[in-house]
Amino acid sequence: MAGLEGKRAIVTGASRGIGAATARALEDAGATVVTGSRRDGTLDVRDPESCRRFVDSALERLGGLEILVNNAGLSRGRDPVWDSLEEDEREVVETNVLGLMRMTRLCVPHLVESGAGHIVNLGSVAGIWSYPSGSSYVASKFAVHGYTRALRDDLQGKPVRITNVAPGLVETDFSLVRFKGDAERADAVYSDVAMGGPLHAEDVADSIMFALTRAPHVNVDEIVLTALAQVSGGNILRES
Ligand code: NAP
Numbered sequence: 001m002a003g004l005e006g007k008r009a010i011v012t013g014a015s016r017g018i019g020a021a022t023a024r025a026l027e028d029a030g031a032t033v034v035t036g037s038r039r040d041g042t043l044d045v046r047d048p049e050s051c052r053r054f055v056d057s058a059l060e061r062l063g064g065l066e067i068l069v070n071n072a073g074l075s076r077g078r079d080p081v082w083d084s085l086e087e088d089e090r091e092v093v094e095t096n097v098l099g100l101m102r103m104t105r106l107c108v109p110h111l112v113e114s115g116a117g118h119i120v121n122l123g124s125v126a127g128i129w130s131y132p133s134g135s136s137y138v139a140s141k142f143a144v145h146g147y148t149r150a151l152r153d154d155l156q157g158k159p160v161r162i163t164n165v166a167p168g169l170v171e172t173d174f175s176l177v178r179f180k181g182d183a184e185r186a187d188a189v190y191s192d193v194a195m196g197g198p199l200h201a202e203d204v205a206d207s208i209m210f211a212l213t214r215a216p217h218v219n220v221d222e223i224v225l226t227a228l229a230q231v232s233g234g235n236i237l238r239e240s
Contacts (some may be wrong), residue, residue, distance in 0.1 A: 003213045005030035008062040008114075010055075012103055013072030013195075015039040017172035018122065021136065021201035025209050034058040045072045045099025046091075055106040065110040067212065069120045070100045070214040075178040078237060088138040096140035108160070116216060117160035120208050121148045125168045125226060131234030137178075138194055138233075153220070161219045163211040168226030169198040169236060194229040194237040 009026050013019040016037035023033045036043025036054045043054040059065060073096045076088035082149065100121060111117025126134060127141030148164040175186035190198050203225065211220040231239040 003029055004067075005033040007066045007071065008064055009033045010058050010062075010065060010069035010103075010107065011035050011069040011071055012043060012045055012099075013037050015143065017070040018167075018170060018201045018204045019069070019175065021205035022071060022208050023203075025205040026067070026069075026212075027043075029209065029213070032062060033060055037072065043072075043101045043105055046094045048102060051099075051102050051106055055103070055110075056214075059110060064114050065107060066114045066116055068103065068107045068111060068120050069121070069122075070103055071122045072103075073122055075134070075174065076180070077136070078133050078178060081135045081170050082134050083228055084135060092136040093143075096137075097143045097147070098112055100144060103152065104147075111160045112155075115159050116162070117158075119151065119160060120163045120165060120211060122168040123148065123164045123222075125206075125230075125233045126152075127164075127166055127168055128224065129233035132177065133161070147199060148222075152219075161211075161216075163208075163220045165204065165207055165211070166222060166224045167204045168195065168230040168233070170201060170204055171198045171199055192239040193227060194239045196228060198227045198230075199225065219237050 009031045011019050011023045011033055014023040015037035023035050026033045033078060038044050044050040076091050077085060104119060121144055123144045124141040126138045129143040130138045143166055150164060151162050171190040175189040176183060179185040206222045207225050212222060214220055
């Protein structure tokens with residue numbers, strides 16, 4: 001795909017999964033991309049100082065910023081609310097909500113200055129429909145969806161487009177992280193999804209690229225994409 005030549009982008013959480021696929025797609029389209037994650041030692045969105053350092057260094061390298069993809073995120077645990085752990089809830093909310101807000105706050109002045117900014121937030125169908133035993137993740141993604149709407153209000157009149165991308169089930173390491181390394185439990189989430197299986201990271205990257213490559217006066221507010229077998233957050237047709 002072409003069309004983003006000369007654009008400068010930050011993608012958070014691009015060490016794997018949707019973030020890595022998005023960074024690749026951006027580069028293929030001609031953008032210059034700086035990525036950050038804990039694994040590569042560049043960015044922890046939970047840490048304000050790490051975010052400040054990362055944004056300063058990215059801006060020094062890029063010389064400006066047109067695109068921010070707020071992708072870093074996770075879920076921890078799959079328990080009913082009364083069994084949910086305080087440390088899991090904190091990690092999820094601090095990463096998915098406070099981390100995303102912090103990165104946005106730090107990047108907005110540069111996106112405005114560029115004259116053609118675009119923020120893409122990774123929401124989820126969990127930010128539209130709740131499902132059992134996912135309360136902290138559901139709460140965090142409802143917050144992302146609300147924050148994205150609030151951004152549209154605050155940035156009205158400024159040259160920054162804002163898109164919320166809300167995928168359903170995507171086969172990545174997401175479930176391995178949620179189940180704290182239990183590969184059997186994680187694999188079971190994806191293995192028997194009917195009608196062609198779950199989404200892939202590239203499917204989500206493709207939707208992000210669609211939003212980024214519309215005409216400058218077009219703001220794609222939200223994209224909800226699910227596997228054919230998934231009709232809502234908790235309603236997934238399985239083969240068995
Ligand atoms: P993934 O494969 O586990 O990737 C998550 C990425 O986030 C990793 O690169 C990880 O890197 C990074 N990350 C986590 N905590 C971070 C932190 N504190 N600071 C910086 N980076 C951090 O999961 P994914 O499926 O690609 O998820 C990406 C986004 O899509 C998330 O926001 C997720 O909620 C959303 N989403 C996923 C699905 C799905 O079914 N997979 C569905 C809807 C929405 P490090 O561990 O190296 O830091």
